Amino acid sequence: MTSDLLSELRAAIGEGAVLTDPTDMAAYVTDWTGSFTGSALAVVRPASTAEVAAAVRLCAEAGVGVVPQGGNTGLVGGGVPDPDGSQVVLSLGRMRRVREVDPVADTLVVEAGTPLATVQEAAAAAGRLFPLSLGSEGSCTIGGTIATNAGGTAVLRYGMMRELVLGLKVVLPDGRVWDGLRPLRKDNTGYDLKQLFIGSEGTLGVVTAAVLRLLPATPRRATALVALDSVEAATTLLPLLRKHGGGQLTTWELLGRQAVDLVLTHLPALRDPFSQRHEWYGLVELAGTSTDVDERLETALEAAASQGLLLDAVVAGSPAQRESLCALREGVSEAQKSEGATLKHDITVPIRALPRFVAEVGPTLLAALPGLRLVTYGHVGDGNLHYNLSAPVGDDAALRRAAPTLTRMIYEAVTVLGGSISAEHGIGALKRDAAAAYKTGVEIDLLRAVKQAIDPDGVMNPRKLFPVREASRS
Structure with missing residues (x-):
């Protein structure tokens, strides 16, 4: 049965697009953190929506689970197959075309395997901005950011990925294709189906293309690193930054002392810009089109200092200095991994x-x-x-x-405190059982009802996101 499925997959999408050698599959079965390692029946690398649909349909008919995978930069094991080698990893890495940029409608159409950085560059080339910003933007893919509803450092101003998607094309668990690839700002004709797939972590279907929102470019940035004595100072500062920064306030990030020390230890090219050690640092950035962002930031910092909310501040005076300040925040994950x-x-x-x-x-x-x-x-x-x-x-x-x-x-x-155990990384395999334990019975029932309606046979990314009684025909 396995031999038949592999033969059919090769016939449908090409011999070289179906990997079965353990060496060739190694990079696809271990996550970025090294915490999750599985085993795959095969890694399938389609180059079009039609090939994705063919692969999913064949796996569904064989009762074999499909694990969609983007850049494999996730942190919760959501794109890693089970250890028993019974599943197929479906990598979207070959689908990386930016199909269209429309500066009039402020939209961009892109295939799911395209790296986030490529989308940012395409938007910039058209004089526009795609504002999602992540430390992994050079390798994470648009499909992955949609599947996980990615956040990042600019959520304060632009929202999560959910707010940046206008339309999707999705391969469903039975191999059918839902074409919702429309650039409409208004479509009040029933359920907003795309929202089901955003944040679903590949458990309801495979996103193959998306229409994304673009925004006006913000070529002028004013950035500062401030020293704080507490987390309370950071939260108290937020309304003041909003007051003076207005809609130009893009980033307000927090760094604890231990995080800074790890970055300075493992990324020796960076340095602490302050002469004294401080327990907490805040990274603030305003972005716009003119020099008023500099004036607004200066006014905000002066007001904060007058109220005793900051201990010291360093304002970036050049793009290189801005990059250095931002690197202190962006380097934490890499530094901690090295530790x-x-x-x-x-x-x-x-x-x-x-x-x-x-x-x-x-x-x-x-x-x-x-x-x-x-x-x-x-x-x-x-x-x-x-x-x-x-x-x-x-x-x-x-x-x-x-x-x-x-x-x-x-x-x-x-x-x-009324919070959530996952803000932007998702649930994957790491938090699957915990998510169920901390959700109400009504929430779990609704989640299971959606899964059952769209993927009754449990083909898509089995045993991820939350415990579901998934039937198997294998």
Whole structure:
């Protein structure tokens, strides 16, 4: 049966597009963090929507699960197959064309395997902006950012990926194609079907192309790194930054001392711009078309200083200086990976609850595992913290042993504060069971009803996102 499926896949999309050698498949079955490794029956690399549809249809007929994969930069194991080798990885990496840029309608049509950076460049070439910005933008793909409803550093101004998608083309679990690739701003004719697939993590279908919103370019940027004495200072500063920055306020990021230290240790080209050490840093950026962004930022910082909300500030005076300040924030994930064992948490709580979360959770974690390093950073403007834990120096095994207890402590605190255990990374395999435990029965029933209606045989990305009773015909 396996031999028949592989033969049919090769006939449908080409001999060279179906990988079965373990060496060739290695990069597709392990995630970026190295925490999830599976095994695949094959890795299929279609070059068109028709080939995706053919591959999905053949797998569905054979009762074989399909694991859609973009740039494989996820952090929760959502694009990794199960260890038993029973599934097919469907990589969209060959579908990377920017089909059309329309500067009149401010839209861009792109295939799902296109890297985010390529879309940003295509928008810029047309004098427009595609504002989604991620540390992995050189390798993450548009399909992946749609499937995970990606966030990033500009959510404060532009929203998540959900707000940037106008239309989709999707291959359904039975191989049929839903063509919703329309650039319409208004379409009030029933359920907004595209929203079902945005954030679904490949469990309902395979996005093969998208119509994206473009925005006016913002060539002028005013950027500063500020020193703070607390998380409360960061949340208190937000309304003041909004007041003076208005619609030009794009970024308000938070960095804890441990995060900064890791970056300075593992990325030696960077330096701390302040002469004194501070416990918390904030990265603020305004973006627009004229020099008034500089004036607005200066006014905001002066107002913050007069109210005692910041200890010091460094304003970027050139693009190179801006890049250096931003690199302190963008380098945290890479630096922490170099440090050793890491337990990542991507949580969100109401913004005013951020200080309470940090103040209450940190001591309980340190009591549970002395020597634990709290690597805290994230997006103050939308209440999203990357509350990551690094092992005590030289003791990765201790973090692995304590991981279930530490995670439970964090999730319970998030729940008490009315937050979410995943802000922008998704659920994948890592948080699948926890997501079900912290959702109400009504929510789980609704999720299962949607899955059952669209993918009754459980073909698409089985055992991801949330526990579902998925039937199998294998």
